[in-house]
Amino acid sequence: MKENTTTNEMTEQLLASDNHVLLLNPGGNALPLFLVPGAGGLSDSYYELARALGEIPVVGLHMVGTQPGDTPLKSIREMARTNIRWLRQIQPQGPYALLGHSFGANVAFEMALQLEKTGQTVSFVAILDAWAGLKGIRLAGENKIGFVLNLAADYYRDFDIIGEPYPEWVNEIPSIIEQLGMEEVVPAIGMFLKSKLPGKADNIDFVTRLINLRLYNAQMDYMPEQRISGAVLVYKSEVGGEDIDNTMGWAPFSDHLHVIFLPGNHDMLNHDNVTTICNDLKGRWYSPVTGPGQIFH
Numbered sequence: 001m002k003e004n005t006t007t008n009e010m011t012e013q014l015l016a017s018d019n020h021v022l023l024l025n026p027g028g029n030a031l032p033l034f035l036v037p038g039a040g041g042l043s044d045s046y047y048e049l050a051r052a053l054g055e056i057p058v059v060g061l062h063m064v065g066t067q068p069g070d071t072p073l074k075s076i077r078e079m080a081r082t083n084i085r086w087l088r089q090i091q092p093q094g095p096y097a098l099l100g101h102s103f104g105a106n107v108a109f110e111m112a113l114q115l116e117k118t119g120q121t122v123s124f125v126a127i128l129d130a131w132a133g134l135k136g137i138r139l140a141g142e143n144k145i146g147f148v149l150n151l152a153a154d155y156y157r158d159f160d161i162i163g164e165p166y167p168e169w170v171n172e173i174p175s176i177i178e179q180l181g182m183e184e185v186v187p188a189i190g191m192f193l194k195s196k197l198p199g200k201a202d203n204i205d206f207v208t209r210l211i212n213l214r215l216y217n218a219q220m221d222y223m224p225e226q227r228i229s230g231a232v233l234v235y236k237s238e239v240g241g242e243d244i245d246n247t248m249g250w251a252p253f254s255d256h257l258h259v260i261f262l263p264g265n266h267d268m269l270n271h272d273n274v275t276t277i278c279n280d281l282k283g284r285w286y287s288p289v290t291g292p293g294q295i296f297h
Helices: 007-015 044-051 076-090 103-117 141-158 168-177 182-196 198-218 271-286
Strands: 021-025 033-036 058-061 096-101 122-128 231-237 257-262
Touching: 021 044, 033 044, 033 076, 033 103, 044 058, 044 271, 058 076, 076 103, 096 103, 096 271, 103 122, 122 271, 141 168, 141 182, 141 198, 168 182, 182 198, 231 271, 257 271
Parallel strands: 033 058, 033 096, 096 122, 122 231, 231 257
Antiparallel strands: 021 058
8 A cells, every 4th residue: 555545545536536446444554355245246235344344444346337337347357357456556565355245255266366476465365155166157048038037127126116016018028138139138128117117217227237237247157267375264154054065165275264154144244244254354454364464464
């Protein structure tokens, strides 16, 4: 970080030119934690976790695809490169602390790989309930239409744009999108809804961006290509019983692997889990942890 310039100041400077960065917790003078959200792409739901870290600044990285004019990125590696560009404008040199939730965990790990390849130190990647690697779904024909319509229905309902009982005109949507390519499908649904619900146009635009991003993300394949020198901290939900591999597949990718089991479900963001996660993370800023670059004085 530049001398005498805080994470808060540098994040605000970056925000003046790019709205993909969110300062979740201004913290104090400690090195920041960079947070990669789940497949929904927005960091807004992580405020409780960020604030529980107290004096540690937390910077959320909204995914490309969440903001007006964005086209979602098509690979985890491209996402990582983009995040690193923002990260290094805030903290030019390591050691870096990264956290990824669900889908975002693989993005955060790929960021660590790319940073280490350029000679930077990554202290750790915190993994919130995510398996190593991604296998994207394959969409075509009726499978494509069904998946997209179900995804869109969930989002538009949750954001109070349209819901049951559906108006008769929703039956026109399958024929509108049937012959379209994957990059055209969700924008076409958004345009159609705006023609029917012009008073909700701004909300439709916002939610359509989120649906489109989820569609891109759902189709991505990824597998880490090698281990990192930094630690991998796995916070695993206990819901669903014991897995054969309680490391969630991360064991081959770091010599410094730590696994913590947490009650509750995949979202990891209930109050008790936030407290456990943050207490564990805070200890890694102020006390030695096995592995290189782990002391954050």
